[in-house]
Amino acid sequence: MYRYDEFDRRFLDERVAQYRGQVARRLAGQLTEDEFRPLRLMNGLYLQLHAYMLRISIPYGTLSADQLRMLAHVARTYDKGYGHFTTRQNIQYNWIKLEETPDILADLAKVEMHGIQTSGNSFRNITTDPFAGVTADEIEDPRPWCEIIRQWSALHPEFSFLPRKFKIAVSAAQEHDRAAVKMHDLGLYLRRNAKGEVGFRVLIGGGLGRTPYLGLVLREFLPKRDLLAYLEAALRVYNQHGRRDNIFKARVKILVHALGIEKMREEVEAEFAAMTTDKLELPAAAVNAIAKQFAPPAYADAAGDDAVLERLVSADPLFARWVKNNTHAHKQHGHAIVSISLKPPGRPPGDCSAGQMELIAGLADELSCGEIRVTHEQNLVLPHVRKSALHGLWLRLTEAGLGSANIGLASDIIACPGLDYCGLATARSIPIAQILGERLAAREEAIGKLAIKISGCINACGHHHVGHIGILGLDKNGEEFYQITIGGSDDQHAAIGAVIGPAVAAKDVPGAVDRLIDAYLHLRLAATERFPETYRRVGMNPFKDALYAAG
Amino acid sequence: MADSAQKLVTGNRLRDGVPVYFAGAGTWSPVVNDAVLVEAQAAENLLAEAQRGEKPLPAVGLELIEAVREGKRITPVTLREKIRAFGPTTPFGSR
Numbered sequence: 335m336y337r338y339d340e341f342d343r344r345f346l347d348e349r350v351a352q353y354r355g356q357v358a359r360r361l362a363g364q365l366t367e368d369e370f371r372p373l374r375l376m377n378g379l380y381l382q383l384h385a386y387m388l389r390i391s392i393p394y395g396t397l398s399a400d401q402l403r404m405l406a407h408v409a410r411t412y413d414k415g416y417g418h419f420t421t422r423q424n425i426q427y428n429w430i431k432l433e434e435t436p437d438i439l440a441d442l443a444k445v446e447m448h449g450i451q452t453s454g455n456s457f458r459n460i461t462t463d464p465f466a467g468v469t470a471d472e473i474e475d476p477r478p479w480c481e482i483i484r485q486w487s488a489l490h491p492e493f494s495f496l497p498r499k500f501k502i503a504v505s506a507a508q509e510h511d512r513a514a515v516k517m518h519d520l521g522l523y524l525r526r527n528a529k530g531e532v533g534f535r536v537l538i539g540g541g542l543g544r545t546p547y548l549g550l551v552l553r554e555f556l557p558k559r560d561l562l563a564y565l566e567a568a569l570r571v572y573n574q575h576g577r578r579d580n581i582f583k584a585r586v587k588i589l590v591h592a593l594g595i596e597k598m599r600e601e602v603e604a605e606f607a608a609m610t611t612d613k614l615e616l617p618a619a620a621v622n623a624i625a626k627q628f629a630p631p632a633y634a635d636a637a638g639d640d641a642v643l644e645r646l647v648s649a650d651p652l653f654a655r656w657v658k659n660n661t662h663a664h665k666q667h668g669h670a671i672v673s674i675s676l677k678p679p680g681r682p683p684g685d686c687s688a689g690q691m692e693l694i695a696g697l698a699d700e701l702s703c704g705e706i707r708v709t710h711e712q713n714l715v716l717p718h719v720r721k722s723a724l725h726g727l728w729l730r731l732t733e734a735g736l737g738s739a740n741i742g743l744a745s746d747i748i749a750c751p752g753l754d755y756c757g758l759a760t761a762r763s764i765p766i767a768q769i770l771g772e773r774l775a776a777r778e779e780a781i782g783k784l785a786i787k788i789s790g791c792i793n794a795c796g797h798h799h800v801g802h803i804g805i806l807g808l809d810k811n812g813e814e815f816y817q818i819t820i821g822g823s824d825d826q827h828a829a830i831g832a833v834i835g836p837a838v839a840a841k842d843v844p845g846a847v848d849r850l851i852d853a854y855l856h857l858r859l860a861a862t863e864r865f866p867e868t869y870r871r872v873g874m875n876p877f878k879d880a881l882y883a884a885g
Numbered sequence: 886m887a888d889s890a891q892k893l894v895t896g897n898r899l900r901d902g903v904p905v906y907f908a909g910a911g912t913w914s915p916v917v918n919d920a921v922l923v924e925a926q927a928a929e930n931l932l933a934e935a936q937r938g939e940k941p942l943p944a945v946g947l948e949l950i951e952a953v954r955e956g957k958r959i960t961p962v963t964l965r966e967k968i969r970a971f972g973p974t975t976p977f978g979s980r
Contacts (some may be wrong), residue, residue, distance in 0.1 A: 361900065363941035380947065383969045385902035416977065428977070429899035682977060753965060754973035762964075765975050812963060 335398055335705065336481050336627045338446045346443045349450065352375050354436035361433060369834060370812055375710045378449020379435055381789030386430040389452040390442060393478040393616035394504075395423030395708040398697040402706055404445040406691035412438050417691070419676060419684040421748060421797055423461050424452060426757050443768040450488070455496045455584075457487035461503045463512045464707040466715045467628060470665040471533055473524045477624040479561065480504050482616065488561050490536065493569050494773045497576030498584035499543075500569070514710055514824040516548045517800060518671045520568065527555045527818035534561060538598065539590030547587045550595040554829070558621070560606075562614045567606035578767060579586050620765045631718060632705035637669020639721035646725045655779070656728050656739035661719075670724060672702075672716040673709070674731060675738040677772035679745045682764045683710055693734050701727055710797075713741065743782045744774035744851070748797055752790030752807060752816075759790035760839070761807025761814040769844050772849070781851060787825070800824035802865035803850055804831045805843065814840040820850065820877055821869035829866060834878055846881055853880035890942050890951040890962050892928035893920040894935040895969070896944030904969040907935040917970040918959050922952060954963050 338346070353373070360370040369616035376381075378389040397405075405425055411436050413427040420426055426601070430438070442448055451457055460480045466601045467475035483502060487493070494499075505513040506524035521537035534556040539548030556564050572586045590598050600602070648655040662671040674694060677683050686694075698706045700714055701723050707715035719727060731737045740746045747770060750756065752763030767788050774781070787801030798804035804819035815837040821832025838846050857876055858868045869877065894907035898915070905913040906920035914920070918951050923931050928949050935947055951962040968974060 363939070363943065366940075367899075381897055381902055383965070384904060384972065385897075402886045414977070434898045547947075602923075682975065685977065753968060754975060762974065764973075768975060814964065 335499060336393075336477075336624065340838065342446070343443075346446070346448055348494075349377075349438065349448070349469060350439045350601040351425055353439060357432060365444065367437075372454070374435075375451065375453040377435070377439060378439060378452035379432070379451065381783060382428065382755055383753075384755065385428065386432050386435070387426055387428050387755070388430045388435065388449055389437065389446055389530070390421070390447055390449050390710050391452050391459045392424050393445075393484050394460055394466070394467075394477050394843065395710075396477065397505055397706040397708065398445070398536045399698040399704045399706065401445045401447055402691050402695040402698070404447065406688040406695065407715060408441060409691065410439055410688035411441075412643065412866055414687075415731045416685050416687045417780060418682070419686060419708050419712045419714070420453075421710050421712060421795060422466075423710055424459055425708070427882065430499040449655055455498050456494060456502045457496075458491070458499055460484050460487070461501070461710060462519075462530040463505045463507055463510075463664065464673050464709040464715045465512060465717070466506065466707075467713040468664050468666070468671055469507060469510075469631065469670075470663060471509050474506055475628050476504045476506040476522075476524055477628050478621065479558075479622050481524070481628075482561070482621065483565070486565070486831060487777075492566075493573060496573055497567070497578050498581065498586075500572070500586065502565075509826065511707075511824075511828070512827040514797070514828070515801065517542055517797070517824055518549060520565070521549045522561075531557070533557045536564065536568075538585040538602075541585050541587040542797060542799045543585070544582060544792045544794075545585075546794070546799040547589065547591060548828055548830065550590060552595070552599055553681070554746070559616045559618075561827065562601070562616060562756070563609055564606055566614060567609065568602045570605050571601045575601070578832070584624050588775070629664075630772070631705075633666045633669060633718070634720060634723065636666075639668035640776055643724060644680050644722040650725075652739070653728055654881050656737065657724060659739045660741045661724065664718070666718075668721055670719050670721050671882075672719045672724070673728065674714040674716065675740050676713050676735050676736075676748045677740060677771065678735055678738045679740070679775040680768050681735075681771075683747050683767050690734055690736060693730070694736070697727060709748065710752055713746070714809075716871070717838070720830045740775070742783045742811050743778040744781050744786060745771040745778055747771055747786045747788060748801070749788040750790050750795035752796075754788060754790075757797075758793055759807065760792075760809040761790050761816065763796055763807060764787045764808070766805060766816065766840070773844050773848070781855065782861055784851070785865075786847070797824060799830050800820075801831060802869075803847060805847075810837070816840065816843050818850070818881070820844060820874070821866050827866065829870075834874065838881075850877055852878050889955050891924055892931065893917075893922050893952050893959070895920070895950055895966070896942075896946055896947040899941055899943055899945050907931065907944075907947075909934075913939050917952070917961065918955050920952070920965075921957055922954060922959055930936070940962045959976045 410775040523535040536553040537549030702716035749763040749767035787800040789796035800822040817837040818832030
């Protein structure tokens with residue numbers, strides 16, 4: 335894992351001291367709320383319905399066990415004993431007191447964490463594949479590139495006040511996209527060109543929110559050494575031409591689609607070509623130095639592990655189900671990637687108690703080389719577990735309420751905090767997720783992979799546009815209604831879902847989802863045909879008929 | 886506007902963000918029942934009164950919301966304000 339150097343540590347300590355002074359002045363009445371708001375937001379502190387909410391950055395979703403222990407400490411000491419993992423691979427706390435925030439940030443700085451750039455019109459957390467570095471289908475570990483972009487984009491003086499926030503994702507897997515790259519302002523796929531050189535396929539203009547778009551190809555192949563210069567060129571074009579008169583039209587996706595991708599490409603390439611002395615080329619030595627910090631751990635010899643696992647799987651069907659759904663192929667023989675579900679049916683998606691965090695940190699130290707990943711589906715991952723250790727791990731997770739064998743299934747629902755917490759929400763998300771999770775758990779094995787995603791407002795933090803079944807909460811004359819979209823997908827077959835018809839009342843959502851799933855089960859050609867594939871094959875009408883016929 | 890709805894002033898407590906309600910005479914309470922509830926035509930005066938006082942005010946983000954009195958109980962009209970007043974509608978956290 336990347337570790338801060340002395341410069342990073344000093345900067346963070348100075349930032350905490352600066353913020354402590356700002357909070358003291360606010361509490362003493364020397365700063366008004368209007369003056370203070372941008373200062374707190376720059377440190378990730380929002381004011382929500384019930385309290386302040388603090389969002390902590392988890393760069394590219396990678397955590398050390400010590401960092402997770404510190405997150406548990408923050409949950410227990412300063413919040414109500416839990417944290418909420420988000421779709422940006424971050425964590426947020428919903429019950430924070432302003433007067434305690436300097437101490438929280440000081441504690442977090444001890445483990446090289448902070449809330450900088452988790453808000454505002456700046457670069458947000460750089461995200462990536464939660465299986466980065468351990469999956470066999472990637473060209474190379476994308477995290478060194480995420481770290482390079484993080485260092486470049488952190489407090490970048492030229493881009494400290496962009497027209498709007500800017501999200502970047504990087505993926506190196508060749509067949510799968512587990513980072514929702516096409517839904518980002520700027521997406522990077524590590525790819526090999528015809529000469530066998532590794533570089534980046536660059537996409538721009540993706541995003542969800544009130545105007546959802548998939549990213550378009552800006553550059554088919556970008557040499558690695560030019561990564562930062564090219565990003566700088568793209569950001570300069572956005573910074574100069576992006577709209578600042580209307581917050582709803584300020585994201586780069588609006589600019590890209592207003593100009594057209596050809597014109598956008600022309601502008602970026604011209605900016606890139608004009609760079610001479612200011613062209614930032616990445617020296618190989620610097621790249622290698624960062625890459626070294628992501629070197630794989632020294633794996634134990636696991637020669638007999640496959641046989642051990644096979645025996646245990648044969649003996650216990652519940653364990654077998656968990657292995658099937660929650661473990662994934664590792665590039666190292668005898669090892670597995672383990673997904674820990676934070677979606678026990680009936681519980682708020684993404685919530686994790688301090689005790690659970692401490693347990694997972696301990697398990698990471700013991701079984702996963704001290705490393706944990708956060709997924710954009712609001713789950714956690716132990717990336718390096720020996721197969722012979724899986725049964726013991728499963729038992730301990732199950733005892734702590736973390737043994738749900740539902741990764742990728744119907745109860746593995748993404749949901750934003752919604753109207754129960756969020757000041758922007760127009761309807762609740764969590765209760766809908768809880769009802770659906772409980773209702774669908776009994777038959778989710780028969781359904782197979784299904785992505786249900788719920789947002790409590792048009793800002794789409796719950797990624798509803800790219801759910802196989804997406805649910806958007808709306809306020810209609812004081813009543814909660816839910817608009818349903820189908821056919822979305824956030825993977826390598828990314829698609830924006832289509833609205834199926836009139837919104838349904840809150841009480842009718844479970845029945846509506848049931849009818850859509852029943853239609854899918856009836857229509858699919860085989861159990862291997864997933865919901866979006868069935869939708870693409872048969873179109874909207876059979877689903878529409880199923881949903882509204884009963885009404 | 887809801888039938889027979891009146892208005893009160895709410896905000897979030899500066900030091901910890903807890904929803905609070907203007908209870909008159911420069912005081913604020915986290916209990917919605919303690920709020921001063923007025924007819925719509927007196928609402929702006931109530932807001933102006935709530936905004937007076939030594940800085941910093943104990944509450945931020947002051948706004949007028951609708952509420953109704955049912956017996957001795959004051960209930961905000963909108964779901965959003967009910968959730969602010971009475972908390973999330975679902976248990977939070979995990980085990």
